[in-house]
Amino acid sequence: MSTCPSCAQPIQQNAIECDACAVRIAYDAHGKPFAALPAIRPGSVLAIHDFGKVPLPGMTVRSKNWDDGDSIAATDQGILLTLLSGMRWFNQPYLRIRDSCVRACFDVYDNELRARVVVRKQSVDDASLWYELAVTPHDQHYRLARLFTAPEQSDNTNLSGPAAHQALLAKGTNVLELRAQGPTLEAWINGVKVCAVHDAALGIGGVAIGVGSFASGKKAQRALFRWLEVREVAP
């Protein structure tokens, strides 16, 4: 008996769909099953945030200094974020959505900063779950993952990566895109599809961008957020 290429549970011989995770299955020339994932096409624009003109999602100002030393500063090109430690999230407050294509454009200036595009971020009390496409441009690595965070602990399950990909620029401006349609997720970097996976665990939630520092000793890490765009999926 074969196993599902997505959830690794047993499937019937020549099955066209996994009974367990409902992924569509096709077979290669050697009869090996693979997940047949639908292409996700971006559709109409739902929201555009040009950070050269407007605040980051969930913020009311374009410049701010937090007590812990983190700050954002308005520039003509976008909003420059300086992070001393931990993470900063900017949640789009009005879009709880199942299927969407979320693109963010940014420059990362320092080596110990991870930038993220997030879909289906939902809260369960003060815990949160979400999908994210995260990148560390200096080593050209990306990761598509499902994450959980709560005050007491955080954890994750990698869906693709961490892995290096040449589509990600080590220096300069990168555009990250995370597309979600039903249980299919696609990660795109600078217009190149870097992976597609079937994961049905999370079905709906908000849109966000975020950055996290993994520098030791509170060394300032900087990123410039240029814009964020949310689209429907198109037929």
Added chain:
Amino acid sequence: MSGRQLSCENCGGPLTYGSAFCAYCRRPLQWGRHVAIERGEQFFVKDFSRDPLPGGGTATQKRHDGALVSVEKENWERWGSFDPKLRNACVAVRGVAFDASADFGVYARMHAQGDAKAAYQLKIYPAFRSWRLRREAWIAKTTHVSSIVDWEFSPLIGGIGTINEVELRFFDSVFQVVVNGQNVTTVVDASFGFGLLGWVCGSHPGPSQVLLQFAGAWRAR
């Protein structure tokens, strides 16, 4: 409309409830107001007078009529899970609450993010003939919850000492709460989409005992 119609009529591909088109063949879709999810082929049935109850540990005592689950502390839960992981299914447990503190029910779509878990939980509280559906996320011994439907009376639920069968039927984002074979409500929630099934027994103001007799899972159609 039945759960069967959550597959595309044109290409047979799985559909997202409420989606404007089939993701595979791109055919436009229209949705009715009502979806009836029915039990199909069985994935498993377990008779706890004969079969072991997964999880529960030493708090479970096997009897001729089922597995007696004791929850020693107040506001506490014991639970166990069943393979396989499923996206669409009907899961039911049949049991008897022996005291005013006891509730019981099912878990659905229990999945992990590393050591953290998240799931839907449906429970009935026979002392008040009430039921509840919520999302849970937990890690170590801390559980976070958000309510979908908080404790609500249903005349379909029997009281203390009577047999109740509580069932959750789910297909994509459509959930149906079924108690003693009758539909209580339909809820649409897309939060979690895949994972294990499970049973749960809980306590409220004091320790509790529940006799679990049976659990089963069927294909949703």
